[in-house]
Amino acid sequence: MPVIDQEKCIGCRSCQTICTVDAIHFKDKKCKIDPELCTECYVCFRMKICHEGAIETQDLAGFYKQFQHVLSDPVETHGVTGVTGRGTEEVKTNDVSGRVKKGEVGLSIDMGRPGMGVYLRDAEKVAMACAKAGFKLAPQEETPLAALMPDLNTGKLIDECLNYRLLSVIVEGRCEEEKIKDVLKALMKVQHEIDTVFSLGLISRVDPDGHCKALEYLDELGIPQPHRGKVNPGLGKPLSTA
Amino acid sequence: MTHSLHREGTIDSLERDYALFIYPARGFNYKGCAPKVRRLVEIVYQAGPVNMIATTLRHNLYSGVRPEEVLDSIKEGSRVFSVFNNREGIKEALKGFKAADEGISIVVSGLIDRVREIALEIGLDPHTINISLGVHGGTDRLPPPDIRQFTTMCGHGMVSPLLVRDVIRRINSGKISSWDGSLVLAKPCACGIYNPHRSAELLEELTPLYTVARR
Ligand code: SF4
Ligand code: SF4
Numbered sequence: 480m481p482v483i484d485q486e487k488c489i490g491c492r493s494c495q496t497i498c499t500v501d502a503i504h505f506k507d508k509k510c511k512i513d514p515e516l517c518t519e520c521y522v523c524f525r526m527k528i529c530h531e532g533a534i535e536t537q538d539l540a541g542f543y544k545q546f547q548h549v550l551s552d553p554v555e556t557h558g559v560t561g562v563t564g565r566g567t568e569e570v571k572t573n574d575v576s577g578r579v580k581k582g583e584v585g586l587s588i589d590m591g592r593p594g595m596g597v598y599l600r601d602a603e604k605v606a607m608a609c610a611k612a613g614f615k616l617a618p619q620e621e622t623p624l625a626a627l628m629p630d631l632n633t634g635k636l637i638d639e640c641l642n643y644r645l646l647s648v649i650v651e652g653r654c655e656e657e658k659i660k661d662v663l664k665a666l667m668k669v670q671h672e673i674d675t676v677f678s679l680g681l682i683s684r685v686d687p688d689g690h691c692k693a694l695e696y697l698d699e700l701g702i703p704q705p706h707r708g709k710v711n712p713g714l715g716k717p718l719s720t721a
Numbered sequence: 722m723t724h725s726l727h728r729e730g731t732i733d734s735l736e737r738d739y740a741l742f743i744y745p746a747r748g749f750n751y752k753g754c755a756p757k758v759r760r761l762v763e764i765v766y767q768a769g770p771v772n773m774i775a776t777t778l779r780h781n782l783y784s785g786v787r788p789e790e791v792l793d794s795i796k797e798g799s800r801v802f803s804v805f806n807n808r809e810g811i812k813e814a815l816k817g818f819k820a821a822d823e824g825i826s827i828v829v830s831g832l833i834d835r836v837r838e839i840a841l842e843i844g845l846d847p848h849t850i851n852i853s854l855g856v857h858g859g860t861d862r863l864p865p866p867d868i869r870q871f872t873t874m875c876g877h878g879m880v881s882p883l884l885v886r887d888v889i890r891r892i893n894s895g896k897i898s899s900w901d902g903s904l905v906l907a908k909p910c911a912c913g914i915y916n917p918h919r920s921a922e923l924l925e926e927l928t929p930l931y932t933v934a935r936r
Contacts, residue, residue, distance in 0.1 A: 496887040497909065499878050522879050522909050553724070553877040554911045572746030572826040573849040587851065593727065593869055594878040595862065646878050666857070676858035678727040685847040697854070705852040707735065708833040709726050712815065712840050713848035715746065716824030 480517060480537055480544070481524045483510055487533035497528045499646060500596045518596050518646040519548035543640050550623060551646035573682075574715035578621070584659045584693050585682030586614070588666070591647035592678045599627070599648070600641040601673040605666070606634030606650045612665035616652040624648055653682070660696045667700050680709075724876025725830035725914055726853045729869045732832065734923065738874075739811040739831040740914045741765065743801040746826055751798045757823040759795050764817035768810045770803040774913025806918040812839045819843060867930075870923055875910035884909070889931045892924060899924040 483494070483503075490508040495501075502516035503523070512523075523534050539545045572578075579585040588605055591597030602624065610616055610633055619625040627636045634650075654662055659681075666679070679702075683691045697704055725740035743761045745754040765773065766788065777794040778786055791801065805811045811829060818827055829836050833852060840847050856863070863869065864882040871885045872878065888902040897905070903921040 496883045497881055498883070499881045501881075501883065520879070522881075525911075526909055552911075553879070571742060571744045571828045572749070575746040575749045575824075575826050579849060585851075587726075589727070592876070592878060593729075593856065593863065593873050594882060595859075670857040673858050676856050676860055676863060678856050679854040680726050680851045681854050682849065682851045685850050687846070691850070691852075694852075702854050705854055706732065706832055706834070707726065707728060707830075708836070708850050708852035709828055709830040710833065710836045710840065710847050711826060711828050711849040712836075712845040714815075714818050714822075714824075714845070715744075715826035715848075716750070 480514065480519055480539060480548075481512055481521060481534055482537055483512055483529075484533045484535055485509055485511075487531045488529075489531055489533075491530075493530070494523050494528050494534060497523055497526055499594060516596075516644065518551040518644055519544070520551040520646045521548065522552075525552075525554070543643050546623075546627070546640070547643045547645055550648050571709075571711065572715060573684075574711050574713045575717060577717065579653055579682050579684060581684050582656055583653045583684075584656050585653040586651070586662065586666075587680040587682065588650040589647055589678040589680065590650060591645060591675050593676070594646075595675050596644050596646055597648060597675045597677075598642060598644050599636055601675050602648050602650055603634065603636040603641060604673055605669055605677065606636070608634075608665045608669035609650065609652070609662055610634035612661040613658040614652050614654045614662045614665075616650070622649060622651045624650060650677075656692050659693045660700075663693070663696060663700050663702065667702070681705075685710075724912055726851060727856070727873055727876060728830075729866060729873045730919075730923075734870070734919060735832050736808070736835065737806045737922070738916050738919050739805045739808070739829060739836070741770070741803045741805060741811060741814060742828040742830075744826040744828060745798055745800065747798065750825065753797070754825060755795055755797050755799065757825050758799055758801060759792060760821055761818060761823055761825060761827075762792055762795065762801050764821060765801070765803050765814050768805070768814035768817065770810065770814075771806045771916055771918050772907065772910075772913050773801065773803040774911070776800045776802075802913045804914045804916045806916055808835060808839065811836075812843065815839060815845065816843050819845060867923075867927055871906055871920055874906075874915045874920060875912065876914070877910075877912060879909040879911055880906050880915065881909075886931070889924065889928050892928045893931060899928070
């Protein structure tokens with residue numbers, strides 16, 4: 480993890496402005512990184528912000544520390560999914576892979592975003608609430624969080640990881656179109672039980688007439704109607720039978 | 722990875738902000754995709770992106786990478802991300818992709834109606850859509866929306882709210898221009914989709930409303 484060499488630090492505070500989650504604190508005329516708050520995103524290190532060369536990195540001790548870093552730093556590639564960023568292709572390749580099928584709706588629940596960070600215990604709460612409402616959480620081959628989730632049916636994470644803080648992590652999966660209202664309802668409830676935020680993305684195959692059933696429920700659930708989205712215009716050649 | 726989905730701002734400002742991704746699918750069409758991706762990147766260049774990165778590089782066009790380095794770095798499985806500040810550019814790129822017919826997945830992120838309109842104009846049938854349903858949870862602890870317009874342009878959250886305030890302060894105290902401030906903000910974005918043109922416009926609008934106080 481990044482640490483500030485207290486001998487070299489002159490207390491100019493430049494590093495504070497670059498820290499993504501305000502984890503660098505100024506005390507006794509020097510800056511220090513709060514290991515409890517730091518998400519291991521390495522922006523302070525990569526940007527070479529310190530003219531004194533006081534910001535150094537130490538080895539990441541153990542699997543969870545490495546997981547924290549790989550998920551928080553988008554230039555790293557996730558070992559299982561082989562994807563940079565937070566390690567998931569979600570629907571970007573859906574025209575080729577057929578991951579989300581007709582009649583299904585996917586969700587990408589971007590925990591800790593924008594810029595707040597997330598303890599894995601909060602990601603667990605959200606995953607469990609969704610699973611209980613009939614949401615099928617994505618497996619390890621598709622999304623990194625599943626590596627910490629021994630039972631995809633419950634969404635419970637390995638206890639040892641719960642107090643690690645990441646810049647963000649995605650709870651991802653899908654369900655049949657008929658179940659999406661229950662899942663969204665569960666999400667609107669669990670949002671009050673977490674100590675962070677999540678940005679919510681809803682994934683759907685495009686109907687020729689532009690219809691998406693899930694949108695009908697939004698007003699009732701108090702979710703604003705969307706105006707931004709990510710469109711896969713279907714230029715990829717299908718290589719899946721889905 | 723949904724790093725372009727949740728950009729915030731007014732509809733008017735988002736009209737000048739489209740992210741474009743060239744995305745080979747792991748386990749499906751990685752093998753032999755490098756020349757195809759390279760051809761698609763050439764099409765992107767001709768359409769005039771305002772930022773770009775290949776996943777093989779760790780820096781974007783505003784953090785020390787030259788356009789030809791992006792092209793040279795492409796190998797099997799490389800994904801290329803870019804951003805446009807006008808509708809015509811993105812339409813031009815999609816038209817070129819359609820004609821090239823390389824079979825690699827493409828994604829456009831922007832105002833849904835606008836993107837669908839463009840798809841219709843060039844005869845593309847969108848396959849899948851990922852729509853942003855906003856931010857939920859403890860939203861009262863988020864930085865204010867005007868600061869989030871900048872920070873959400875790097876969806877991974879590499880642009881810190883404190884950096885945005887610092888840049889505003891430096892512009893207000895006459896140390897840098899809005900454009901140079903915008904380039905400072907574009908630097909940490911490791912995905913090359915920070916839109917420095919939109920950001921400079923926003924800085925022009927916002928700086929008079931802020932004081933030069935440090936935090
Ligand atoms: S930028 Fe370097 S010298 Fe300045 S406060 Fe941070 S660590 Fe210390
Ligand atoms: S690694 Fe990231 S979170 Fe940790 S101190 Fe550096 S910028 Fe802040």
